[in-house]
Amino acid sequence: MINRERLLDEFLELVGIDSETRYERKICDHLREKLTTLGFAVEEDDTARVTGHEAGNLIATLKGNVPGAPTVYFTCHMDTVAPGKGVRARVEKDAVVTDGNTVLGADDKAGIAALLEGIRTIRDHGVKHGTIQLIITAGEESGLVGSKALDPDKLKADFGFALDSNGPVGDIITSAPAQVRLDVKIEGKPAHAGVNPEDGISAIQVASRAISKMPLGRIDGETTANIGKFQGGSASNVVPQWVEILAEARSRDEEKLDAQVAKMNRGFEQAAAEWGARAEVKVTRMYPAYKYGEADTVVQKAVAAVKRVKREPSLLASGGGSDANVIAGHGIPTVNLGIGYEAIHTTNERMPLEELYKAAELVVALIEESRR
Incomplete structure (x- = not known):
């Protein structure tokens, strides 16, 4: 159901906005406007005064239309590593790449683009859904400072998904240190x-x-x-x-x-x-660490959604941390999902188009599975 051309245009627009970690003001304002247009109630928290970054975290809520459905959340981060100023992205064969002078910023703008396209798709097609909360953090690349400063009382979800792992769409990080x-x-x-x-x-x-x-x-x-x-x-x-x-x-x-x-x-x-x-x-x-098994609801929803998009789910343990660790530590079951980007944090970073499209399909499937 997704609009591939719209998704690619969105991704190229996002990577063209400078947002090296600490300097997230432009991307934060851009995303706030996008989410408001999509019908979300959007708040920027006051964590910038604690982290020293230009912007705080965005907390956006879209009210559900399925009575009694669980509230699901998604998290991505708006910042990138350096060198990330003046990104010149282009489509080369089957992937988006840079001119070799900067990172691409698919980590994590591919996650954000997939999320936005997923939301647009459910609106375009009248897909029923529970309440959806988005946590788009600043300062993830500076040591998860945005999520660590986040007020846990603002988290209202029953479970959720981080769109911020390497590996193909279908990888489900069920455990991280x-x-x-x-x-x-x-x-x-x-x-x-x-x-x-x-x-x-x-x-x-x-x-x-x-x-x-x-x-x-x-x-x-x-x-x-x-x-x-x-x-x-x-x-x-x-x-x-x-x-x-x-x-x-x-x-x-x-x-x-x-x-x-x-x-x-x-x-x-x-x-x-x-x-x-x-x-x-x-x-x-x-x-903190997190660890979930096949019997946990958050894992079951992720597995079912991956199968819906015709991928084979892989339950994996990671050696790295992410915002998923922090939010899971507040008692909200969270797994991190593969988005398919490659060579992140280098000037050889690339985003395969099929993975970008499949990530957006996965967002739609996760929303549909989470309403049950």
Whole structure:
């Protein structure tokens, strides 16, 4: 039922609007106008004052016309990664691509375009539906800051779907990990590296000893850990007093995550104690895990909708987080869905046309399945 030409035009229009993360004002205003025209009651929340971004999240509601039907929500994000200014998109054979100087922004404007076309389609064809809520976030690419600042009291849905995963349409991310960030400072003791090095305590050596002893990389099938940043020291002739480390751990199992973080924390503290240094470890939980099975309503609706659009559903676990994690953490069952974009976050990003069309068909099918 979708209008392919209209959908492609919509997508090209969206990717042509600059919206690098933090600078979402233009795209936010554009989407607000679009959604209002489609009959949604639209609110921009006040999270920009917390996140420091130009715009807040858009929360849009379309009242249903099926009494007693569940309320379903969809979420996409309006921001892109850099370089995303002055995108020049074109259709090349069977996909939309750029001129190679910027990202395309299919992550997540393909999701938004599919969502808008899906809404237009149900209106054009008089499709019955329950109440539909849209959560279009700012700052997803800046660490999910928009969704994390979102007031959960504004979420009114029974369950919902994030349109924000790589992989073909038909992929259903039923499980995704929690993430913990560790900001570490090691304080040693400075000394002249050539005259009296024995009087110093090298923060770099302390940190290196700690890291060499802790489990990192792929811990098990559900858990990973990484040292992402390591910097310190000032000159070759000075025993370094300071080192700063940025690390993370992820797991789809909260107990495993807690155990991994404890090992990393203990590793820094023990190494510091052995060398007479000091370790300061700040642990921040970035977002929660979610996990749903075939018996859960949200999964059943997604599977039925994928089959309606003649794709084979694939239930998958992810190693990455998204706004789905945050909203699911507020108690609203959510799965993330494959949209089909490729090579995201690179200047080789592309959006296959058939996946774009199929994503819009899937939105219609999800709305129809969710009213039951």
